[in-house]
Amino acid sequence: MTKHINTTPARGPADHSVRDQVVDAATEHFGHFGYEKTTVSDLAKAIGFSKAYIYKFFDSKQAIGEVICSNRLAMIMEIVHAAIADAPTAAEKLRRLFKALTEAGSDLFFHDRKLYDIAAVAARDSWPSAAAHEERLRQLIEQIILEGRQNGEFERKTPLDEAAHAIYLVMRPYINPVQLQYNLETASSAAVLLSSLILRSLSP
Amino acid sequence: MTKHINTTPARGPADHSVRDQVVDAATEHFGHFGYEKTTVSDLAKAIGFSKAYIYKFFDSKQAIGEVICSNRLAMIMEIVHAAIADAPTAAEKLRRLFKALTEAGSDLFFHDRKLYDIAAVAARDSWPSAAAHEERLRQLIEQIILEGRQNGEFERKTPLDEAAHAIYLVMRPYINPVQLQYNLETASSAAVLLSSLILRSLSP
Structure with missing residues (x-):
């Protein structure tokens, strides 16, 4: 068994807080507009991040x-x-x-x-x-x-x-x-x- | 207590069979197209009766x-x-x-x-x-x-x-x-x- 080695730099507190920010904003946004009707683009626009940036932290809306x-x-x-x-x-x-x-x-x-x-x-x-x-x-x-x-x-x-x-x-x-x-x-x-x-x- | 007296002629076997005909056709029609999507007009058209005639026997689609x-x-x-x-x-x-x-x-x-x-x-x-x-x-x-x-x-x-x-x-x-x-x-x-x-x- 080989241990999985992360080739990208380890995620630090800053990354952690970006994840939290996305989750907080999504909780708010889904809470207003509903989960099924909201797209990742909607979320990105609402938070002021690019869609690509959100996808660095989450694989999908479901994630x-x-x-x-x-x-x-x-x-x-x-x-x-x-x-x-x-x-x-x-x-x-x-x-x-x-x-x-x-x-x-x-x-x-x-x-x-x-x-x-x-x-x-x-x-x-x-x-x-x-x-x-x-x-x-x-x-x-x-x-x-x-x-x-x-x-x-x-x-x-x-x-x-x-x-x-x-x-x-x-x-x-x-x-x-x-x-x-x-x-x-x-x-x-x-x-x-x-x-x-x-x-x-x-x-x- | 007064007994309810029907002022319209009593419904005979003919009426009974009209009801059956509507129910049979509706079972068929709902079975194909679904209950919620079917209207009484659709039914009337399919059976070849007028909508008003169907309403003589049933108060509503729900009936x-x-x-x-x-x-x-x-x-x-x-x-x-x-x-x-x-x-x-x-x-x-x-x-x-x-x-x-x-x-x-x-x-x-x-x-x-x-x-x-x-x-x-x-x-x-x-x-x-x-x-x-x-x-x-x-x-x-x-x-x-x-x-x-x-x-x-x-x-x-x-x-x-x-x-x-x-x-x-x-x-x-x-x-x-x-x-x-x-x-x-x-x-x-x-x-x-x-x-x-x-x-x-x-x-x-």
Whole structure:
């Protein structure tokens, strides 16, 4: 195996801040005009950079969208982790996880509609950021089930990955932005009803 | 209470057959060109009736769509009832119900795409036919749970309507055509995994 050697000069803080500048401007611009309607040329014009200069930092519009999407999904994961951090039981963690996810998704939909649209494109087209988010959530669910099995709250017969995946599938229509938009009206009551069903399915 | 007296002559078999003719032609026409793109004028031209004549039998394009939709949903309910009729247990009935619904929905999507689109419009806009179908399914789920409770297969602590509604919510993303289109790839494996989760939630 050979280590990849970069023949161009290493990117320093200046490059880093150009990337940030592009992402900030794109967040603003996509937020106003929508992701799908904005081109890299539009962005370049708005920021005052040349299109070629932007392409030195990002391969495509999607690459910029990916950064915005990853940032937003990281925020959602922070909200989720904060919500479950001091839950007294594994059962309560699952309830709070489901509630926090539907609330964060609905908030994004109602207060940041254009950024919600990027998230919807990311989910529809399975962008790496969206797929990684799904995987993180599935792992978090698995971890909570494991915790509940270890302290005797949950049954231990069902294969762990099967139980975690099925629970993720129950939650998905309220997490995935493409689907959440059809479930917004019922999302908060559904999260309560479905959490109870999930917990009944986990009872020893 | 007064009985409603029809001042126009009672509609006989001839009228009935005109309605059928319009519905048949509309099924054909919507099937080719799509529901949303077709107008009542297009239909009238295609059938060789005047637009005014069609309006004697149907209040709107949606009223025609409703008949087509109801017919299709009645077919789906027949498939479901046939699938569960000889199931030996209530648990097996739930499994078959879920499987039959996802299969019938996927079939419609892949083999009758334009009619699927009417079903999607009906679900999106909550047409009475779609709402009635949802209600029938919810009642069928309730009936199966009750059967399973009576013969000792299922737990009896959860309020019956809560259990039935939660199970319906688990199934909905694979039944509702607007949502099923995002779940097609995973629908058949999801139906198996989620049936098992539902049955775990019902265990005494």
